[in-house]
Amino acid sequence: MSRIGVFVCWCGSNIAGTVDVKKLTEEAAKIPGVVEAVDYKYMCSDPGQNSLRNMIREKNLTGVVLAACSPHMHENTFRKAAVKEGLNPYFVEIANIREQVSWVHEDKERATYKAMDLLKMMVEKVKRDRAIEDVRVPLTKRALVIGGGISGMQAALDIASGGVEVILVEKEPSIGGRMIQLDETFPTLDCSSCIMTPKMVEVSQHPNIKLYTYSEVENVSGYIGNFNVKIKKMTKSVVEKDCTGCGDCWNACPMHKNVKSEFNINLSERTAIYVPFPQAVPLVPVIDRAACLHFKKGGKCVKCYEVCGPKCIDFTIQDEIIEEKVGAIVAATGFDLMDNSLYGEYGYGKYKDVISGLQFERLLSASGPTEGVIKRPSDGKTPQTIVFIQCVGSRDPEKGVPYCSKVCCMYTAKHAKLFSHKVHGSQSYVFYIDIRATGKGYEEFIRDTIEKDGVVYLRGRVSKIYQDRDKLIIRGADTLSGNQVEIAADMVVLATGVIPKKGSDKIAQMLGISYDKYGFFTESHPKLRPAESSTAGIYLAGMAQGPRDIPESVVSGSAAASKILGLFSKSEYEVEGTIAGVNKTTCVGCFYCQRVCAYSAISKEEIKDRNGNVIKVVANVNPGLCTGCGACVNACFSKSIDVKGYMDDQIYAEIRSLAI
Amino acid sequence: MAGKTGENVKDPRIIAFVCNWCTYSGADLAGTSRMKYADNIRVIKLPCSGRIDPLFIVEAFKKGAKGVLVSGCHPGDCHYTSGNYHSRRKYAAFRDLLNYLGVDLNRVEFSWISASEGNKWVSVVSEFTEKIKSLPDVHDIFSSR
Ligand SMILES: Cc1cc2nc3c(=O)[nH]c(=O)nc-3n(C[C@H](O)[C@H](O)[C@H](O)COP(=O)(O)OP(=O)(O)OC[C@H]3O[C@@H](n4cnc5c(N)ncnc54)[C@H](O)[C@@H]3O)c2cc1C
Ligand code: SF4
Numbered sequence: 053m054s055r056i057g058v059f060v061c062w063c064g065s066n067i068a069g070t071v072d073v074k075k076l077t078e079e080a081a082k083i084p085g086v087v088e089a090v091d092y093k094y095m096c097s098d099p100g101q102n103s104l105r106n107m108i109r110e111k112n113l114t115g116v117v118l119a120a121c122s123p124h125m126h127e128n129t130f131r132k133a134a135v136k137e138g139l140n141p142y143f144v145e146i147a148n149i150r151e152q153v154s155w156v157h158e159d160k161e162r163a164t165y166k167a168m169d170l171l172k173m174m175v176e177k178v179k180r181d182r183a184i185e186d187v188r189v190p191l192t193k194r195a196l197v198i199g200g201g202i203s204g205m206q207a208a209l210d211i212a213s214g215g216v217e218v219i220l221v222e223k224e225p226s227i228g229g230r231m232i233q234l235d236e237t238f239p240t241l242d243c244s245s246c247i248m249t250p251k252m253v254e255v256s257q258h259p260n261i262k263l264y265t266y267s268e269v270e271n272v273s274g275y276i277g278n279f280n281v282k283i284k285k286m287t288k289s290v291v292e293k294d295c296t297g298c299g300d301c302w303n304a305c306p307m308h309k310n311v312k313s314e315f316n317i318n319l320s321e322r323t324a325i326y327v328p329f330p331q332a333v334p335l336v337p338v339i340d341r342a343a344c345l346h347f348k349k350g351g352k353c354v355k356c357y358e359v360c361g362p363k364c365i366d367f368t369i370q371d372e373i374i375e376e377k378v379g380a381i382v383a384a385t386g387f388d389l390m391d392n393s394l395y396g397e398y399g400y401g402k403y404k405d406v407i408s409g410l411q412f413e414r415l416l417s418a419s420g421p422t423e424g425v426i427k428r429p430s431d432g433k434t435p436q437t438i439v440f441i442q443c444v445g446s447r448d449p450e451k452g453v454p455y456c457s458k459v460c461c462m463y464t465a466k467h468a469k470l471f472s473h474k475v476h477g478s479q480s481y482v483f484y485i486d487i488r489a490t491g492k493g494y495e496e497f498i499r500d501t502i503e504k505d506g507v508v509y510l511r512g513r514v515s516k517i518y519q520d521r522d523k524l525i526i527r528g529a530d531t532l533s534g535n536q537v538e539i540a541a542d543m544v545v546l547a548t549g550v551i552p553k554k555g556s557d558k559i560a561q562m563l564g565i566s567y568d569k570y571g572f573f574t575e576s577h578p579k580l581r582p583a584e585s586s587t588a589g590i591y592l593a594g595m596a597q598g599p600r601d602i603p604e605s606v607v608s609g610s611a612a613a614s615k616i617l618g619l620f621s622k623s624e625y626e627v628e629g630t631i632a633g634v635n636k637t638t639c640v641g642c643f644y645c646q647r648v649c650a651y652s653a654i655s656k657e658e659i660k661d662r663n664g665n666v667i668k669v670v671a672n673v674n675p676g677l678c679t680g681c682g683a684c685v686n687a688c689f690s691k692s693i694d695v696k697g698y699m700d701d702q703i704y705a706e707i708r709s710l711a712i
Numbered sequence: 713m714a715g716k717t718g719e720n721v722k723d724p725r726i727i728a729f730v731c732n733w734c735t736y737s738g739a740d741l742a743g744t745s746r747m748k749y750a751d752n753i754r755v756i757k758l759p760c761s762g763r764i765d766p767l768f769i770v771e772a773f774k775k776g777a778k779g780v781l782v783s784g785c786h787p788g789d790c791h792y793t794s795g796n797y798h799s800r801r802k803y804a805a806f807r808d809l810l811n812y813l814g815v816d817l818n819r820v821e822f823s824w825i826s827a828s829e830g831n832k833w834v835s836v837v838s839e840f841t842e843k844i845k846s847l848p849d850v851h852d853i854f855s856s857r
C-alpha cells in the first residue's frame with residue numbers, strides 16, 4: 053500500500069498569491085493513498101525540509117509529492133532530504149505549480165483547479181515509482197590517446213604524470229605531428245624543434261607511457277571505464293629494442309632517389325629504410341616495403357641487413373595485433389591541408405615555385421631539405437620576392453570550406469617576417485581578405501611584420517598566376533586602393549585551408565562519436581563541455597576538433613587529461629539509474645531498439661540452458677552507455693524495454709488521472 | 713470544485729507531452745518571465761520527445777483531452793542527439809493512423825520549442841488553445857473528423 057505525503061509550498065506569495073494553497077491541501081488529503089497533506093511557506097528552507105523528513109519518518113511514507121516550483125529548481129534538494137530518512141530518492145515527485153501555474157495564470161479558482169490536476173498526476177506517478185539505484189561501473193584506470201601530435205602528447209604526459217598508465221598510438225614512424233614540421237612558431241618565434249624535441253623525448257621515456265608508433269587503432273568496443281582496443285602495429289621490419297638509431301642502414305640503402313619524403317612534403321627524397329626526420333622519436337627506422345628492393349625483387353637486396361651492427365633488421369616480421377584494455381580515450385588525430393590543385397588559377401602542381409605554407413616551413417627549417425637556406429624548388433635560387441596568398445580554400449563556400457582556418461593569417465605573417473630576416477633586401481607581398489589576429493600578442497606580431505619588416509599587405513584576391521621566364525606573374529586586386537596589381541615574384545606561398553586528418557570520419561565511426569559535416573569531431577556541448585565527445589569516456593583534443601593554434605591544442609590536451617584524471621579519481625563511475633531495462637522473458641530479439649539507440653547501448657545477449665545451448669538471444673542494455681533517452685521504448689513492439697523513472701505505466705497513470 | 717477545465721467546449725482540456733531538456737525548460741522560462749497564457753494545458757514531462765509513444769496521444773483523447781501538444785527540442789538540438797528525429801518520423805507515420813481512428817488532425821500539434829523560447833511556448837499554447845476552442849464540439853473525439 054502506498055503511503056504518500058503531500059507538501060504544498062506557498063513560495064511566499066509566489067504560489068499562495070494565485071493558488072488557494074489551503075484548499076489545494078484539503079483536496080490533496082482526499083486522494084486515495086495520501087496519508088497526510090500539509091502546506092508550508094517555504095518548503096526548500098531548512099525547516100521546510102525538516103518537516104518533510106519528519107513526516108517520512110513518522111508516517112513511514114513510501115512516497116512524497118511536493119506541489120512547488122519546477123523540478124529543475126529543487127528536485128535534488130528534496131531528493132537529498134528524503135535519502136537522509138532512508139527513502140529512495142526516486143520516490144520524490146514534484147508538481148510544478150509555480151512556473152506552470154501561479155506565475156503564468158491569473159484566475160485563482162482556475163489556477164487552483166489546474167494545480168490540483170498537476171498534483172493528482174504526480175500522486176499517481178509516485179505510486180508507481182520503483183526504487184532506482186544509481187549504477188556503478190567499474191573503471192579500468194588506463195587511458196588510450198590516439199594521435200601523437202602536440203595535443204595528444206600533452207594529454208598523454210598530463211595523464212601519465214597524474215600516475216595513470218597511458219597508451220599512445222601514432223600512425224607515423226615518429227610522434228610530433230605537424231608541429232615538428234614547423235620552423236619557428238608565432239608569435240614568439242621560438243624554434244619548434246627546440247621546444248618540441250625535449251617533449252617528445254619525455255613522452256618516450258615516461259614510465260607510464262606505452263608508445264606504439266607506426267600503429268593504428270583498428271577496433272574499439274566497450275564503454276566508459278571498460279573499452280577493449282585492438283591496435284594494429286604495422287611491421288617496421290626492424291627489431292625495435294635492439295636498434296641504436298645509428299643510421300648505418302639508411303645510409304647504405306640504394307633506394308635514395310625515387311621516394312619523396314612525406315615529412316618534407318615532396319621537397320626531398322628519402323630511402324626505403326628511413327626515419328622521417330633526424331630527431332624522430334623513437335629513433336628507429338622503418339622499411340617502406342612498397343619501395344624496398346628486398347620486397348620488390350624477391351629478396352635480392354640485403355644491404356641494410358649487412359651493415360646493421362646489432363643485426364636488428366628482420367624482413368620477416370609481420371604486422372601485429374595488440375589488444376589493450378582502457379577506461380578512457382582521447383581522440384587527437386589532428387589535421388591535413390586541403391588539396392591546392394582545386395585552385396588551378398594559382399598553378400600549384402604546375403609551377404614548381406608555387407608551394408604551400410607547410411612546405412615553406414620545411415624550407416625555413418635548419419633541419420629541412422635546404423638546411424634552412426631558402427631556395428626555390430625549380431632551380432635552387434634564393435628568391436628575392438615572394439607573394440603570399442591567404443585563405444586558399446578557407447572561407448570559400450563555393451570551392452573550399454566556409455570556415456576560417458584560424459592559423460593562416462598568423463603563420464603567413466610569420467613566413468613573411470622570417471623571409472625578411474633571412475634574405476636581406478627581399479620583399480614580401482601578402483594578399484588577404486582580412487586579418488584575424490586575436491590571440492595574445494598576435495595583433496602586435498602582425499603590426500610588427502608590416503611596420504618593421506616592411507611586408508606589403510594587399511587586401512584582395514589573386515585572379516591568376518602565370519610563368520614568364522624565371523618569374524611568376526601574380527595578378528590580383530587591391531581593393532583598398534581600387535587598383536589592379538601585377539607583381540613579378542620568384543616564389544608564391546599558399547596559405548592552404550585546414551581540414552580534418554584523412555580518415556578521421558572512420559575513426560569517429562569506430563569510436564561512436566559524432567563529427568560535423570567536414571569531419572571535425574563535435575564536442576558534447578560546444579561551450580560547456582568542450583573536452584568531451586558525444587560518447588561517455590571519450591575525450592577530444594587539438595585540431596581534430598577544428599582549427600586551432602599550438603597553445604589552444606596544448607590547453608585542449610590538458611583539458612582532456614584532467615577530465616580523465618577526474619574520472620579515474622573515483623573507484624567506480626556512477627551513472628544515474630534512470631536508464632533502460634529489458635524484460636528478458638518477453639523480449640523477442642528483434643533488435644529494433646538497437647537500431648534507434650544513438651548511444652550503441654544495446655547489445656545482444658545469449659540466454660543459455662543448463663547445457664550451454666543458446667535458447668534465445670535478447671537485448672541487453674549497457675548501463676555505462678545508456679542515457680535513458682527512451683527512444684528504444686517506442687521502437688519495441690513487444691513492450692519489453694522501458695526507461696526507469698518514466699515507465700509506461702506511470703505515464704498512462706498520469707494521463708488517466710486527468711480523466712474527465 | 714468550480715472552474716473545472718474540460719467541462720465544455722469553451723473550456724477544453726489539452727495535454728502536452730514535452731521533453732525535459734528543451735520544451736519543459738522553455739515552459740519554465742515562460743514562468744520565470746511571468747508571461748501569461750491559457751490555463752487549459754496539462755504538461756507531462758518525458759526525458760525526450762523520442763520517448764513520446766503515439767499511443768499516449770490516443771490515451772489522452774480517450775481520457776477526455778480535446779487537444780494534444782507534442783513538443784521537443786529543435787532538429788539538431790536534442791539532448792540525446794537524435795530523439796526528436798525519431799519522434800518526428802514516428803509521428804509522420806502515426807498521423808495516418810489517427811486519421812483512420814477518426815481524429816481530426818487539427819487536434820494534434822507538433823512543435824519545436826527550445827529552452828530559451830519561453831515566448832514561443834506561450835504563443836504555441838495560446839494559439840493551440842484558441843484553435844481547439846474553435847473546433848466543433850464533439851463528445852467522442854474518435855468521430856471528430
Ligand atoms: C603551415 C603551418 C604553420 C603553423 N604555424 C604555427 C605557429 O607558428 N604557431 C602555432 O601556434 N600554430 C601553428 N600552426 C598550427 C599547429 O600546427 C597546430 O595547432 C598543431 O599542430 C595541432 O596539433 P594536433 O596535435 O592537434 O594535430 P597534429 O599536429 O596534426 O597531430 C596529429 C597526430 O595524430 C596522428 N594521427 C592522425 N590520425 C591518426 C590515427 N588514425 N591513428 C594514429 N595516429 C593518428 C598524426 O600522424 C599526427 O601525428 C601552424 C599550422 C600550419 C599548417
Ligand atoms: S633491403 Fe635494400 S632496399 Fe630494402 S631497406 Fe634494405 S637496403 Fe634498403
Ligand code: SF4
Pocket residue numbers: 631632648649650651652653654673677678679680681682683684685695
Ligand atoms: S534509453 Fe536511449 S540510450 Fe538507453 S538504450 Fe534506450 S535508446 Fe539507448
Ligand code: FES
Pocket residue numbers: 731732733734735759760761762784785789790791792795796
Ligand atoms: S531531449 Fe528534447 S527532444 Fe530529445
